[in-house]
Amino acid sequence: MNVHLIRRKAVNVAMLSLTGVCTVLAVGVLFFILGYLVWNGGTSLSWNFFTKLPTPVGEAGGGMANAIVGSAKLLLLATLIGVPTGFLGGVYLAEFGGTVFSSIVRYTTDLLNGVPSIVMGIFAYTLIVLPQRHFSALAGGIALGIMMIPITLRSSEEFLRAVPMALREAAMALGASKTTAVVTVVIPAAIHGIATGIMLALARVAGETAPLLFTAFSNRFWSPGWRQPTASLPVMIYTYAIAPYEDWHRQAWSAAFVLLSLVLIVNILARVILSRNRHVRR
Amino acid sequence: MSSSLVTPASARLPQGRARSFRERLKAGDEAAYVLTLACAASIVLVTAWLAFELWKNSALSRHAFGWSFLFTKTWDPVAGQFGALPFIYGTLVTSALALLLAVPLGVGAAIFLAELAPPRISDALAFLIELLAAVPSVIFGLLGIFIMVPILRSAEPWLKGALGFLPLFQGPFYGVSLLAAGVVLAIMIVPFIISISREVLLAVPSDQREAALAVGATRWESTWDIVVPFARKGIMGSIFLALARALGETMAVTMVIGNDPKISASLLAPGYSIAAVIANEFTEATGDLYLSALIELGLVLFALTFVINGVARLLILTTTGRGTAQ
Amino acid sequence: MQTNAKVIMETESTDIPVDANSAPKVGAAPKIAARNLNFYYGDLQALYGIGIEIFEKRVTAFIGPSGCGKSTFLRTLNRMNETVKNSRVEGQVLLDNQDLHELEVSEVRRRVGMVFQKSNPFPKSIFDNVAYGLRINGFAHGRADLQARVEESLKRAALWDEVKDKLHDSAYSLPGGQQQRLCIARALAVNPEVLLLDEPCSALDPIATSKIEDLIFHLRDSCTIVIVTHNMQQAARVADFTGFFLLGKLIEFDATPVIFKTPAKKETEDYVTGRFG
Numbered sequence: 001m002n003v004h005l006i007r008r009k010a011v012n013v014a015m016l017s018l019t020g021v022c023t024v025l026a027v028g029v030l031f032f033i034l035g036y037l038v039w040n041g042g043t044s045l046s047w048n049f050f051t052k053l054p055t056p057v058g059e060a061g062g063g064m065a066n067a068i069v070g071s072a073k074l075l076l077l078a079t080l081i082g083v084p085t086g087f088l089g090g091v092y093l094a095e096f097g098g099t100v101f102s103s104i105v106r107y108t109t110d111l112l113n114g115v116p117s118i119v120m121g122i123f124a125y126t127l128i129v130l131p132q133r134h135f136s137a138l139a140g141g142i143a144l145g146i147m148m149i150p151i152t153l154r155s156s157e158e159f160l161r162a163v164p165m166a167l168r169e170a171a172m173a174l175g176a177s178k179t180t181a182v183v184t185v186v187i188p189a190a191i192h193g194i195a196t197g198i199m200l201a202l203a204r205v206a207g208e209t210a211p212l213l214f215t216a217f218s219n220r221f222w223s224p225g226w227r228q229p230t231a232s233l234p235v236m237i238y239t240y241a242i243a244p245y246e247d248w249h250r251q252a253w254s255a256a257f258v259l260l261s262l263v264l265i266v267n268i269l270a271r272v273i274l275s276r277n278r279h280v281r282r
Numbered sequence: 283m284s285s286s287l288v289t290p291a292s293a294r295l296p297q298g299r300a301r302s303f304r305e306r307l308k309a310g311d312e313a314a315y316v317l318t319l320a321c322a323a324s325i326v327l328v329t330a331w332l333a334f335e336l337w338k339n340s341a342l343s344r345h346a347f348g349w350s351f352l353f354t355k356t357w358d359p360v361a362g363q364f365g366a367l368p369f370i371y372g373t374l375v376t377s378a379l380a381l382l383l384a385v386p387l388g389v390g391a392a393i394f395l396a397e398l399a400p401p402r403i404s405d406a407l408a409f410l411i412e413l414l415a416a417v418p419s420v421i422f423g424l425l426g427i428f429i430m431v432p433i434l435r436s437a438e439p440w441l442k443g444a445l446g447f448l449p450l451f452q453g454p455f456y457g458v459s460l461l462a463a464g465v466v467l468a469i470m471i472v473p474f475i476i477s478i479s480r481e482v483l484l485a486v487p488s489d490q491r492e493a494a495l496a497v498g499a500t501r502w503e504s505t506w507d508i509v510v511p512f513a514r515k516g517i518m519g520s521i522f523l524a525l526a527r528a529l530g531e532t533m534a535v536t537m538v539i540g541n542d543p544k545i546s547a548s549l550l551a552p553g554y555s556i557a558a559v560i561a562n563e564f565t566e567a568t569g570d571l572y573l574s575a576l577i578e579l580g581l582v583l584f585a586l587t588f589v590i591n592g593v594a595r596l597l598i599l600t601t602t603g604r605g606t607a608q
Numbered sequence: 609m610q611t612n613a614k615v616i617m618e619t620e621s622t623d624i625p626v627d628a629n630s631a632p633k634v635g636a637a638p639k640i641a642a643r644n645l646n647f648y649y650g651d652l653q654a655l656y657g658i659g660i661e662i663f664e665k666r667v668t669a670f671i672g673p674s675g676c677g678k679s680t681f682l683r684t685l686n687r688m689n690e691t692v693k694n695s696r697v698e699g700q701v702l703l704d705n706q707d708l709h710e711l712e713v714s715e716v717r718r719r720v721g722m723v724f725q726k727s728n729p730f731p732k733s734i735f736d737n738v739a740y741g742l743r744i745n746g747f748a749h750g751r752a753d754l755q756a757r758v759e760e761s762l763k764r765a766a767l768w769d770e771v772k773d774k775l776h777d778s779a780y781s782l783p784g785g786q787q788q789r790l791c792i793a794r795a796l797a798v799n800p801e802v803l804l805l806d807e808p809c810s811a812l813d814p815i816a817t818s819k820i821e822d823l824i825f826h827l828r829d830s831c832t833i834v835i836v837t838h839n840m841q842q843a844a845r846v847a848d849f850t851g852f853f854l855l856g857k858l859i860e861f862d863a864t865p866v867i868f869k870t871p872a873k874k875e876t877e878d879y880v881t882g883r884f885g
Contacts (some may be wrong), residue, residue, distance in 0.1 A: 207418025
């Protein structure tokens with residue numbers, strides 16, 4: 001073996017190992033985050049956390065019950081706004097697409113998806129908070145809802161498109177109108193993918209903090225209705241993390257643990273549903 | 283009854299029913315078309331409205347400062363002086379640092395997953411990495427504050443020792459800094475680079491790889507010389523996408539960057555980014571000019587990510603033939 | 609029959625006694641040989657106990673119906689089969705009596721070159737395609753040497769006259785037949801001792817095919833050639849020796865006229881007379 005070849009071999013082994021190291025590092029970060037959160041956050045989790053309201057500074061025993069409910073409310077509103085719009089938009093692109101207009105819609109959707117979430121918060125602020133002159137869950141829900149639209153739309157379109165033309169034609173050959181065919185055949189065929197798309201959109205939006213900072217703002221108490229500012233998990237994590245109180249730090253870890261668990265569980269569930277579906281179809 | 287009465291009536295009735303049934307069908311199709319069209323159009327509407335509101339609400343600031351807003355480095359709310367330069371600087375520097383760290387790591391890992399790892403392991407690891415992309419920003423911020431910043435502080439002597447000759451690593455260091463923000467951003471954008479690059483690498487036709495191997499290239503040579511350049515556009519697209527994410531990242535950055543609107547040559551100094559200042563000062567903004575200036579910053583950020591996302595989508599679309607909303 | 613085989617052998621200066629009814633006996637060592645080669649894709653066995661000796665500076669063809677393993681076997685001769693995950697080789701492949709698996713793999717592939725079924729030039733210029741192998745193996749010393757070697761390879765592939773004025777155009781600007789000859793030039797650039805051709809003409813028109821067949825005929829002076837082909841007439845035209853594969857086994861291997869006119873095995877006879885294909 002000549003020297004040149006030996007050197008090439010060495011480079012080969014070195015570079016390929018390096019790529020392995022990169023992968024280990026990337027994956028390692030995930031495990032580190034998970035581990036640390038479980039250790040730090042999981043251990044300080046208490047029943048209080050889920051049931052009590054925040055207590056004044058210095059008092060122990062506070063919780064984040066209002067933040068949990070608040071997040072749930074915001075997500076509910078976001079779903080009501082984002083899912084129908086995104087889903088029906090996806091139906092439009094999949095079933096009536098091919099025009100210049102649908103290319104514009106598609107491009108705009110991707111662009112809207114790329115807008116930083118804080119800018120989305122500014123938008124909701126100018127839309128709702130400014131005229132109403134107060135922060136509200138409504139504004140927060142709208143900000144999150146608009147963020148859900150592009151994600152839901154793209155995944156709905158993708159899965160509807162994946163349904164073979166043959167199915168549509170079979171339905172229409174039996175006399176079904178286009179609408180009937182889509183509603184009774186195409187959508188059910190794509191439902192797994194669409195559902196997972198919605199789940200993933202929800203998980204993504206559940207963790208968003210920035211758009212809530214000046215829309216839903218925050219609240220130390222319960223906030224009934226939609227016209228009051230409301231606490232939410234991500235905002236509480238932020239507020240407590242940057243504050244100088246140990247007890248609040250501990251609560252921030254607990255909240256982070258809960259939030260991350262929910263997000264990851266939804267993501268994993270979505271993936272499982274998707275892969276199971278593929279096996280059934282083939 | 284005479285047949286003339288019966289026949290026309292009975293003849294008309296089924297025909298009448300059929301017409302209205304057909305009409306109803308058509309109306310159903312029409313309604314569906316209009317409904318879905320409206321939803322699709324609403325997206326274009328919302329995006330345009332978003333841009334409009336940003337434009338309108340930043341008018342005060344734009345008229346007061348004009349283009350010099352982008353080049354002024356004073357940010358003094360008390361004196362009513364607002365300049366975007368410190369934030370633009372901080373945003374660009376932290377994003378550049380993030381790319382510097384994330385691109386080699388990300389492309390390297392993508393190469394491993396696409397070329398070396400057995401398919402099942404590659405899929406499993408890719409899934410784990412996509413989970414990393416789902417971790418909310420505020421959680422990265424939390425870990426940043428309590429883990430990364432202390433680690434960086436304790437690494438200060440080493441950093442100064444090894445790299446202190448560069449102006450980039452001089453001056454006092456409190457942990458919260460441009461460096462910390464850059465590192466956290468890097469960790470956050472790596473999954474995007476990995477998953478998209480892995481996909482485009484997997485899409486490179488295997489006969490290209492084989493042709494290189496067949497003239498005696500080593501595994502690495504065939505990958506680096508032939509496969510990666512073939513996937514070059516898609517990889518660039520993933521980098522642009524990651525850049526767009528980094529530019530707009532708010533929570534993790536504001537928790538570790540130090541929130542100081544100054545421009546300094548050193549990475550160890552605290553800084554500020556566009557998204558961070560909006561997050562911090564929006565609810566404290568007293569006065570219309572202050573608010574308008576912050577909204578103008580939002581407009582700048584919007585324009586920046588708009589352009590970069592556009593480039594990214596173009597690059598990725600032309601390689602894999604489809605865009606993805608992630 | 610016996611005479612024909614003898615004629616082929618005796619035109620070159622090697623005296624290998626030939627018995628038409630059995631595999632050619634060897635006086636000199638074969639260039640490349642397989643001993644009891646088994647090959648598996650996962651649990652599926654694709655090759656069964658292949659034993660063969662391929663002679664230097666001759667053209668050897670592998671024929672057989674689709675899926676019979678001839679391409680699979682070809683790829684074991686330069687260890688390209690290793691790019692398939694979960695594949696396993698048992699037995700030996702010997703190059704100049706050295707076990708392939710004990711040699712450095714990229715060196716094996718440089719010495720045993722390959723041209724693929726569908727032409728696969730790199731998205732580079734014509735010049736850079738041929739130069740690639742030279743560059744990575746460090747064969748060229750300086751620009752002038754590189755240019756000379758690229759020219760020589762293109763001449764050996766009978767492509768020089770057609771591309772000499774457009775060396776820096778994209779390889780993709782060439783029509784299919786020329787792209788394939790470019791791939792041959794690229795493979796020849798690193799001076800392989802053996803050239804493996806995996807159905808090189810299957811995507812080409814008859815004129816391009818005949819150009820490549822002429823090329824093969826001229827190349828055998830400098831290179832041992834092994835060609836897998838679907839086209840029996842092609843084997844009859846270009847090959848000195850032919851091996852017939854069926855269902856992963858080497859049924860018969862002999863001088864080409866023998867295989868086609870007086871095959872020893874019934875399966876061979878059935879195939880070459882077109883009773884199945």
